[in-house]
Amino acid sequence: MGEIKMNIKNIIQQGKILIIIIMIVSINLVRNELSAAKEAGNIIYVDDDNREGPWNGSYFHPYHCIKDGINNASNGDTIYVFNGKYYENLHVDKTLKIIGESKVSTIIDGNEKNYIFTLQMDHIEIRGFTLRNCGTRGSDDLIEIESDYNVIEDNILGNNTRHCIFLGNSIGSKIVGNVFSDSIEGIDTFGNGENSDNLIENNIFNNVKYAITLPGNRDKIINNKFLDNDFGVNLRTSNDNVVSSNEFIDCGLTIEEIGNNIVDDNSVNGKPLLYLVNKSHKIIDFDVGQIILVYCSNISITDLDLMNTDIGIQILSSNNCTILNNSIKNTSTSGIKLIKSTHNKISGNCIKQCCWGIYLESDNNHNLICNNEINENNCGIMSFLGGKENKICCNQIISNDNVGLGIDSDTTNISKNTIIHNNQGILADGSNISIQHNLISENNEGIILWEASGTIISHNRITRNNEYGVKFEQLNTEVLISNNDISKNKGTGITILGSHNIIKRNNIIRNNLGIFLYKKQNEITNNNIILNKKSVYVSGIVTEIGQMYNTRNMWKKNYWGHTRILPKIIVGSMTIYESRFHSYELPYVEFEVHPKKIPNIIYTGTIST
Numbered sequence: 140m141g142e143i144k145m146n147i148k149n150i151i152q153q154g155k156i157l158i159i160i161i162m163i164v165s166i167n168l169v170r171n172e173l174s175a176a177k178e179a180g181n182i183i184y185v186d187d188d189n190r191e192g193p194w195n196g197s198y199f200h201p202y203h204c205i206k207d208g209i210n211n212a213s214n215g216d217t218i219y220v221f222n223g224k225y226y227e228n229l230h231v232d233k234t235l236k237i238i239g240e241s242k243v244s245t246i247i248d249g250n251e252k253n254y255i256f257t258l259q260m261d262h263i264e265i266r267g268f269t270l271r272n273c274g275t276r277g278s279d280d281l282i283e284i285e286s287d288y289n290v291i292e293d294n295i296l297g298n299n300t301r302h303c304i305f306l307g308n309s310i311g312s313k314i315v316g317n318v319f320s321d322s323i324e325g326i327d328t329f330g331n332g333e334n335s336d337n338l339i340e341n342n343i344f345n346n347v348k349y350a351i352t353l354p355g356n357r358d359k360i361i362n363n364k365f366l367d368n369d370f371g372v373n374l375r376t377s378n379d380n381v382v383s384s385n386e387f388i389d390c391g392l393t394i395e396e397i398g399n400n401i402v403d404d405n406s407v408n409g410k411p412l413l414y415l416v417n418k419s420h421k422i423i424d425f426d427v428g429q430i431i432l433v434y435c436s437n438i439s440i441t442d443l444d445l446m447n448t449d450i451g452i453q454i455l456s457s458n459n460c461t462i463l464n465n466s467i468k469n470t471s472t473s474g475i476k477l478i479k480s481t482h483n484k485i486s487g488n489c490i491k492q493c494c495w496g497i498y499l500e501s502d503n504n505h506n507l508i509c510n511n512e513i514n515e516n517n518c519g520i521m522s523f524l525g526g527k528e529n530k531i532c533c534n535q536i537i538s539n540d541n542v543g544l545g546i547d548s549d550t551t552n553i554s555k556n557t558i559i560h561n562n563q564g565i566l567a568d569g570s571n572i573s574i575q576h577n578l579i580s581e582n583n584e585g586i587i588l589w590e591a592s593g594t595i596i597s598h599n600r601i602t603r604n605n606e607y608g609v610k611f612e613q614l615n616t617e618v619l620i621s622n623n624d625i626s627k628n629k630g631t632g633i634t635i636l637g638s639h640n641i642i643k644r645n646n647i648i649r650n651n652l653g654i655f656l657y658k659k660q661n662e663i664t665n666n667n668i669i670l671n672k673k674s675v676y677v678s679g680i681v682t683e684i685g686q687m688y689n690t691r692n693m694w695k696k697n698y699w700g701h702t703r704i705l706p707k708i709i710v711g712s713m714t715i716y717e718s719r720f721h722s723y724e725l726p727y728v729e730f731e732v733h734p735k736k737i738p739n740i741i742y743t744g745t746i747s748t
Contacts, residue, residue, distance in 0.1 A: 180215035183208045187223035205229060205237070205247070214260075220245055220268070228253045232260050239267030242295050249273035249281070257283040264290040271298040280305040287311050297321045303347075306337060306355070313338045318345070325350040325368075328358070344368055350390065353377050356398075365390050369471045370449055374400060387412070391429045391448035393472060397455050402431070407448050432457045440465065445474075451493075454480045463487050473498040474516070481505050491515045496539070499548070502526050509533045516540070519561065523547040532556065542566045543582065553577065564604065567591045574599060576744060581605075585628065589613050592637075597621045598744040606630035608650065611637055614658065620645060624743045631655050632671065642666060644741045652676060656711075659690045665739050669700040677711030677729055687713050687727060694731035698738045707731040 184201035185208045193200045194207065202208045205227050208218040217236040222244035229247075231237070239245030246269040249255045253274045256265060263286065270281045280302040282291060287310040296303040297320035304314060306328040315338065319325040325347040326339060335355030344350040345366045353360070354375040360382045365371040371390035372382060378398035387407045392414075394400075402414040407428025415421070419436045429448045432438055435457040443465045445451035451467035454460060455478045464487040467474035474490035475497045477483065481504045489512045490496040496513035499506065499522040508531045513519045519536040522529060526548035536543040536558045543561035544553065547568045556577045558564045564582040565574060568589035574596045579585045585604040588594060592615045601608040601623055608628040609620060614637040621643040625632040632650035633642060638660040645666045647653045653671035654663065657678050668674050681687055692709075699707055709729040716722045 180213065180217060183212050183216055183218045184221070185218060185225075186221040187225055188221070209233070209235065209237075224248060226250045227255070229256050231256060231258050231263055234260050234262045236264040236266070238264075239269075239294075242267045242269060242293055245269065246271070249279075251275065253279055254283050255281050257285065258289055259285050261287045262289065264292070265294065266290070266292045267294065269295040269297075270303075271296070273299055273301055275300050283307065284309045284312055289313070290315070292316050294318070295320070296325075299323065302327045306335070309335065309337060311336045313340070314342065315339075316341045318343045319347050319350070320345045321347070323348045324352065327352045328355045339363065344371075349373065353380065356380065359383075360385060364388075373449075374398065387428070387448065389447045390471065391450065392431065393449045394431060394433070394453060394455060395478075397433055397478075408446075429453075431455070432460065435460065439463065446470070450474075450476050451490075452476070454478070454483060456480060458482050460484075461486070465489075468492050470494065474513075476500065477503045477506065479503065483507070484509075486510050488512070489514075494518070495521050496536075497521070498523075499526060499529065500524055503548075504528055506530075507532075511535070512537075514538050518545060519543045519558075521545040522551065527551070530554075536561065546572060558582065563587055564601075567594060570594075579604070585609060587612055588615055588618065590615070592616045592618065595619045595621075596623065598623065598742075600624045600743065601632075602626045602628065604628045604630075607634055608632045610634040613637075616640065619643070622741060622743050624648075626650065635661055637661075644739060646741055646743065647671065656692055659692050661692045662695075663692060663697060664695040665697065665735075665741075667698045667738050667741060669698065669738075674699065675709050675711075677709055677727060678713070679711075679727075680714045680716060682716055684715060684725070687715075687725070691729050694729065694734075696733070696735050696739070697731060698735040702736045703734045707734045 183196040184198050185205050186201040189201050189203050194202045196202050196211055205220055205225055212235055214234045220239050222240045224246045226248050247255050249272045251272050251274055255270050255273055273279045273281050281296050281299055283305045285307050289312040292315045295318045299322040302324045303319050303322050304326045325344050335358050337358045340361045343364045348369045350365050350368045351372045354377055356378045358380045361384055363385045365387045368390040371387045371392055373393045375395045380400045382402045383404050385405045391407045405412040410426055410428035412429045413427045414431045415435055416433045421438050423440045424442055431453045433455045436459050438460040441463045446468040449471050450473045451470050452475045457480050460483045462485045467490045470493040473495045474493040477499045479502050484507045486509050491514050494517045496516040497520045501524040503526040506529045511534045514537045516539045518541050519539040527550045530552045532554045534556045536556055538560040542563045543558045545566040549569045550571045553574045554576050559580045562583045564579040565586045571593040572591055575598050577599045579599055579601045581603045583605045585601045585608045588611050590613050607630050608625040616637050616639045618640045623645045625645055626648040628650045631652040632647045634655045636657045638658045640661045642663045643665055647666055647668045649670045652673045653668045654675040711727045712724050713727040714722055714724050
């Protein structure tokens with residue numbers, strides 16, 4: 140028993156000695172900092188505990204507010220801030236060192252108003268603070284740097300709805316050894332000039348939506364830790380930067396435009412971040428955390444498991460590469476992203492729980508996307524900002540929250556896909572798109588066309604969608620809708636906005652409304668329009684009554700459900716706009732003079748369910 144008591148006493152004594160050692164080291168560090176500061180200029184003290192005064196900035200009579208210290212300082216002075224909570228918004232236009240006693244206990248709170256620090260003089264240093272709660276406007280930041288060669292070191296920055304640090308045309312600043320947490324944006328250098336030369340080193344970014352967004356040049360991002368952020372580092376219109384020796388956990392690196400950047404020795408979820416430039420004829424089948432190819436050709440990426448990063452595989456200005464049989468899950472942007480790349484093949488991949496399953500951005504041509512499972516993403520396949528002659532076929536695009544397949548490019552071939560349980564099955568915006576032999580079922584909306592003149596929609600099964608089977612959102616012309624099974628849609632089977640379109644040889648059956656036409660001079664021929672709650676409705680706008688019957692839609696050889704002796708009457712309404720302030724609606728009718736007496740034989744040729 141006595142031996143146990145002696146051990147306890149020894150442990151207590153050792154603990155006391157350790158505490159004393161830590162206190163001595165801390166005091167010496169502060170003394171060293173203050174001694175260095177004293178050699179450079181005056182030391183001005185601030186302590187929020189000195190509420191009654193007097194206040195002259197001395198050690199024994201410190202200012203109550205940091206603002207008073209700044210106002211009474213000169214270039215080269217040091218402002219030393221004792222532990223406490225300071226609710227301030229500070230404009231610094233002098234070369235100063237502003238040092239907190241402890242980064243944990245010296246807290247500056249912006250009180251959700253404006254910025255905390257805005258730096259408008261060169262060579263300012265901010266050290267040893269917790270900074271939190273700036274305002275919520277676009278210009279409100281914890282620290283806004285509008286000058287050069289500043290140092291932001293050993294601070295805690297967080298609990299913030301805007302930027303922690305905003306670099307606006309700053310050159311040669313250092314952001315070192317800080318902790319960023321629980322914020323929307325960590326460091327944003329949007330607006331940097333051509334020569335930035337900033338250093339971002341040894342920082343920790345934890346639970347920040349956008350950790351670093353970098354459109355500057357010759358910046359260095361070195362030895363940082365990125366933990367559980369939505370987006371790690373985004374190189375945007377950046378050149379000659381270095382991204383090296385960083386650790387990404389549950390996030391990664393995104394490159395929006397190609398620059399002469401050096402990316403090496405980084406890891407994603409404990410695995411290498413593979414960044415290849417100007418490589419060819421390689422096989423990547425070994426364990427990596429993320430892949431980025433720049434100016435590469437004939438690279439094969441096969442049989443990998445990629446997850447919990449910004450983008451699983453990113454291909455920039457690369458050609459003739461194959462992405463085959465990979466599993467990609469839970470990325471914050473894309474599972475696979477192509478930028479300005481041609482003749483690549485993406486096949487046999489399983490992509491789930493990403494923001495975009497496959498994303499083609501900016502002039503991607505002649506790529507093949509086939510036989511993939513693209514399920515449970517925000518959007519399935521998206522192709523935007525140009526490109527042509529891409530082929531998207533034989534994919535399963537299922538249960539994506541928004542768009543299953545979105546196209547903003549010309550002459551795209553979409554065929555033999557299964558597109559079900561998405562909000563919008565296909566969203567098309569481009570010319571001469573071909574949509575053929577697809578199953579488009581049980582989506583909220585089937586096919587939506589924006590500016591998609593010249594599109595062909597044929598041999599599809601478009602069925603059981605909650606609203607529209609096919610819908611024009613804009614005025615389109617020369618669209619061919621033929622040989623489709625458009626049935627059992629809870630809204631309208633086909634909604635046409637525009638003229639000179641052809642609806643030919645479709646089965647339009649058991650929809651709430653078979654066809655809605657807005658505008659005239661469309662051709663509706665050889666369809667079976669039967670068992671809909673309402674067959675058709677025609678609408679439009681004219682500026683005077685005499686224009687109502689100048690032109691009509693052409694109805695020919697449609698079967699309406701039984702043998703007809705008399706013409707089929709097609710009803711609707713026209714809105715007459717006589718002026719900006721006066722309009723009225725009149726009934727409108729069109730006729731099919733010789734409707735078909737027996738059903739049309741229609742080959743839809745769709746894939747089986």
